[in-house]
Amino acid sequence: MAGIGIGGLSTVYPNGVRAVDALDLTVTDGELFALLGPSGCGKTTLLRTIAGLELPTAGTVAIGSRDVTRLPPGQRGVAMVFQDYALFPHMTVAENIAYPLRVRRETKARQRDAAADVARDLSLSSLLDRRPGQLSGGQQQRAALGRAVAAGADVLLLDEPLSNLDARLRLEARTFLKRLQHDLALTTVFVTHDQAEALALADRIAVMEAGRIRQLGTPREVFQRPADTFVANFIGSTPMNLLPGEVRGAHVECAGARLPAPPALPDGTPVVVGVRPEYLAVADHGITGRVATVENLGVSSLVALDCPNGTLLSLTVPEHDEPDLDRPLTVNAPPGRLLFYDADHGRLLNP
Amino acid sequence: MAGIGIGGLSTVYPNGVRAVDALDLTVTDGELFALLGPSGCGKTTLLRTIAGLELPTAGTVAIGSRDVTRLPPGQRGVAMVFQDYALFPHMTVAENIAYPLRVRRETKARQRDAAADVARDLSLSSLLDRRPGQLSGGQQQRAALGRAVAAGADVLLLDEPLSNLDARLRLEARTFLKRLQHDLALTTVFVTHDQAEALALADRIAVMEAGRIRQLGTPREVFQRPADTFVANFIGSTPMNLLPGEVRGAHVECAGARLPAPPALPDGTPVVVGVRPEYLAVADHGITGRVATVENLGVSSLVALDCPNGTLLSLTVPEHDEPDLDRPLTVNAPPGRLLFYDADHGRLLNP
Amino acid sequence: MPSRAAERDPAGIGAARAIGFVAPALLLIGLFLVFPALWTLYIGITDYQLTGPAAAEPSVVGLDNFTTALTDPLFGNSLWLTGLFVLGSAVVGQNALGFGLAWLLRAARPGLRRTVEAFVLLAWILPGPVVAYLWFAVLSRDGGTLGLLVGRPGTAWLVEYPMVSLIVFNTWRGTAFSLLLYSSALAAVPPSHLETARLAGASGWQTVRDAVFPHIRGHVLTNTLLISLWTANDFTPFLLTAGGPNHESEVLPVLIYRQALESGQLGYASAMSSLLLLGNLVVALVYLRLLRGRT
Amino acid sequence: MTPGWVVRRIGSYVLVAVVLAFFAVPMLWLAAAPFDARPGFGIRWPEWTSSNVHATFRHPFAVRSLLNSLVLCVVATAVTTTFAATAAYALSRVRIPGRDALLYVLLLLSSVVTGTAAMVPLFVLMLQLGLIDSRFGTALVIAGGMLPAAIFILKDFVDSVPRSYEESARVFGATPRQVLGHVVLPIARPGIATILVWSFVNAWGNFLLPFLLLRDVGKQPAAVLVRTLQDEGGSADLTVIPVFSLLYSIPVVLLYLVVSRRYGFRFHGGIKS
């Protein structure tokens, strides 16, 4: 078992793209760690650099206490599950799972035993003789996990492990993965562009953009106090409202309403007000707008309001409380739920 | 403008798979209609049969007042957007959008005008000269929609229109699609396996399984009163808890708790108790279990309880109220939120 | 240290091992292909003959052979016939038939599809001499199948229509490659593109033009290049007509063969081979340009 | 099922039938002539006899030449396939500058040089190497001529093997050789099977090289023998030729059938490089 230490890591592709840019990161032993970010932000590259499939241009990668920066992938003690699972189509599930042992030239008997053991843990026992082509997506994902587990590595790397599954399966697989990781206590890094997945699964999340980490923290930290507007916009199953405003004394003027401002901001400072749709509720005073669309979210509905200045504000309302279309509505949030961001750099201003 | 009438429709593939099975359905004019169901339930097949891309084995398809069952696709007045958008890679966005007109040998000028018109509606004007390869996913989706709209069809068919977009874009595209459909008032049928999408977008939803419709209704009806356990399990961003129970007089015994039963059920009847995680709350009496996992959902968390008889019960708790792992917890739901299903056929028993 | 992206080396072969993997093939190619080829080029500038005084002491004659070839009406004739042969049987015949079959069979029942494919492939894999006999039987003057079928028994097809016969023959012989290639290429065309065209009401031709061809353009070009090269260098026509009657079907490889073996003019034959190689090169460059052109 | 649809359907079946006939009719000779008491270059309903078959098996070199062909082609095919596979793999995975141009040039050379023009250099070369009259040496020369096209075609197959397979194997510690043996070759098997058939067929029909390089008629393959099936005076020997043609065709057909049944005989992504 081992943590991962990354120092000053840069990976530049031959075409000049700096996919990972002077990045520092520590993943502690046994942690379930998520790399989250939009497409092209360098998540996969970072993961592959940890695995040794890409060589960094600068910086170091350590696993446990070993510097593995120049080691080939096979000697780093990592196992990886690819987004397309990369199950070998010509081998059965059992052969796939036992493949890491075959590479190490273990006996057939031990390969068989290992495959059976792992398959039991992952409820694959009845599928051992099938080919990957005969498995459903969820089963393939488990087989790929099984192969990674069988490798007996210290570190498990998963590249978008759930994105090839359909919506329902994804939920089940999520819970399954979380339990499995908990049971095995393997240091695990997984890549995702789905914030819900990262929030639900991870012990800690690194939100990336353009090869750099924008925020590093627990799901709660990241969700409640996004460090900048990029993260604020990215996290949350409904995106956070980000409205332009301006400081007026102890208040911020925003979309025709006056909101309590954080202290110590000079008058006239332009700010961005961030508030999650879930924290907004109908109130006597606050921001007023007309109902533009209503989307059913299950137990709640997402209401989009057309506000002054052409901004669109969304909030969730409980079922049965859906407002009619085009009705005016005034909404507000509890003071602690309002976040203020620097209008220039998008950095969080709340203390 | 036209509704769609489907009567006794069956589509059997040459390999014998009954993908659509004696299905009746009416989509009214201007409606945004969702076909929802798990993978392989026949959604795509039904959509393709409406489009004329598959010939039905039995039954009829009518569009407006015309029976189109035997018409080739090009003469049905339908337009379709495929999951992969199927934009022709060698044509510009403008050429793609104008393609239906080109096939009909309209003049170049009219093609150009039509493309410009449609592009304006879909905010694609600045992209008209690009190739599909130079567009982002969301832009591609809009271009494909544009081509379908330009076809001037009465009916718009969409096969998983959002599933190729990443999580964040999907939300935006959802709202965009809903507005566009509202503005054009085109009869629209879309296929999805994502229940959240169906709930959010559709005026009405048909939940399918194995080529048949399991439930047909508005998002609220389907969410609140799933007609059977299949639908109950399928709908909801966290799946509904379905627990085995038995009628004991006016109560149902379930996971060690006594729940109020619907009237007129003989003693000893086995039932399935359905309750959504969102409706469960910590209570003094009710079902008790130990906390197994906690997943962060943003403003709430999903808690899984290990209950007696090895059943797993999940509920959501507001942020900051997450229980510790392994702590015992007793939860209950308001009476109206408990659904009872026939244990044999899974049909809803509540009146 | 320069970054070594895995895109360039996902298997971690490394340059040294890569050379090890390529070396055996390169060795054979170098020894038995490149070396003789260069030697052939050299022979092309000598007056080397198999027998006679020039065999004893061949001398370098520079570009004489080339100028002789370029003014030799037989060479011009062969060049023209080769062009005709390639154009008729490869660029048009095999390509069109291969694509047409692939297109028709794409939706056909598997049984039918396999049967047709098997026959087309059989034509391809049967050994050359056997195929020559088969076509004698088809085109023969007495009892030839073709004569019987079209009600013109006694027609000596190979004499009266030598090039047409060869073109039909080579189309028969070589279509399999195009069929295989286009079948695979068509399988890779996204069905949704075809169906988009259908939904728009496109005709078959419009569908091919708009939805199919752009996807298989690369395949079309590579296929055309390969079959053109193979056809331009194909020697089988010799077995059927031996270049006759009266040079009417003497494509370049046959001319070269006859110059080399029947006349023993190795220097001259080598020079013509070099010219053929040059022609191939030009064709290949044109194809490559087209391939790069609009991608 | 509109009338137009029916007409088009019938039209396409008729078309397929015509094409099928086009391809099948020439092969009738191979079915009829071997068993005809008076075989000729023409097609007719045979006067059935098995005497041609007997005559062919009595021919002193017929059967032996087929065995020689087998030896020659198996070696040439094995060499071509293995060398092409490893080379295609390396070329596909390691970007060598000028790789594509090199492949094209070799391809061009191969199509010309395997002809008659290079026979003198080849003969002298083989003589110097002491490989005249060696089936093995002849097989190598044949393989050398086929390699460029084989690499060219195979490289495209290997290109279509997803790289994540290899990377996955590598992460588990597989050496490049293991990656090749465990993953790439098995996955590229349909391509290798295609090349196998292709090179076998090509070697099987090669006349000039074995004729020049093999002196002993007892070592010469069927391709050479079939051109010498003449009677005493040098005219085509029609008692032996049809049966021998049939025998000569059987191995390639069998190979094709076996391979296409087991692996499918096709170019999966198509060749597009």
Add this chain to the structure above:
Amino acid sequence: LGQTRDTDPARNADAEDITLTITANAVAGGKNARGADWITNWVIPRFTEAQKAKGVTATVRFEQNGAGDEDFKTKVALDLKTGGGGDVVELDGIWLGEFAQAGHVRPLAEVVGDAEVDAWDGWRQIPEAVQRLGEFEGKRYGVPMGTDGRVLFYNKVLFARAGLPTDWQPRSWADVLDTAAKLKALPGVTPVQLNAGTAMGEATTMQGVLPLLAGTGATVHENGKWQGATAGVQEVLSLYRRIYRDGLGDPVLQQEAKGRDRSFALFAENRIGILLESDYFWRSVVEPRNGVAKMADRDTAVGWALIPARVPGAGVGGQDFVSTSGGGVRVINPNTRYPRQAWELVEFLNSAEAVKSALAGGAQLTQRTDVNDEVLAGDPVLSFVADRVLPITRYRPGLADYPKVSAALQQATADVVSGRSPDEAARSYHEALVEAVGDDAVAGG
């Protein structure tokens, strides 16, 4: 290639363990199978035995070939050029000149030694004319293996049907044309098929142009010059034109790749009246038992006649009748390790006993008069050739340029058959000839 050649004729003369290889375009079960069988079953054991008697262990190998003549020639040329190949090689006599000029073969006197060669008593049995087959520029290079002669074969069945006499002997070309014109009346019959065109290769020259040319009083190579567009050549081409333009012959047949084989078959089926062929036609083509185109009634149905000159007395040497002949030659590879022993083998191969045995009961014109006297008696055609044709026949010039000239002649006939005028054809023939052999080596024009 720079290997040093040992040229001492006496090298290894007293080796006790020798290996000799015979190379021939003959193969068991195929071309010249009888010759191949003879070498394998008779020559090799007998020769080995004879050597053993002298205390020498001899291993004789036989390198069989069954290929087309051009292919075989290429192979042998490559062999000899690179210092390899069999010790005794059987060549077509016509190749001797080019091989000699290329240095591939050398005079027997140099290879084996004057005394040895001259000492052979077999020379006396070989007629001067036949010996010339193995000579080039006055030097002996090899020993001829037999010869043949060309005559007109005609189909007596058709002659009878057309009301023509069945013992026919034309005196001039006009006679032949007249007869052909009469045969033309028969439905489905081609009166005369005269080899022409490039598809038949050397057959066109040997069984067509050359005998006709001889009939005009010229040979193809005279006084150091090849016949260009001379009167003789013009006349020959005109004859071709008459035959093929007037429908006396089938021009299409001449252009087919396998036209000659077909003409045999047609003759056997009584559909061709007259063919100009060598005695091989009688021996092996229409032969009733093993022929290519068997004629059960050969002995009664096939007639033969001498080839007339254009008009009586116009033939070469003022002859009334003409013919051409060819034949094979056995040469000794100059690179042989055992020149003396190879010569012994050649002597053995050409001994009366061996030559007789090679015939295996059949009849053929051999090189040896003693054998011919004995074996030809029973065969009317062969004794006819031996008695009547050989005295008037001509051989082809064994010069390196001959194949080019021959190809040009074939081309000229092809031109005529495909419709060009004899003048035109002769002109382009002349040009091609000048191009191939040089201006000063061509006569006429």
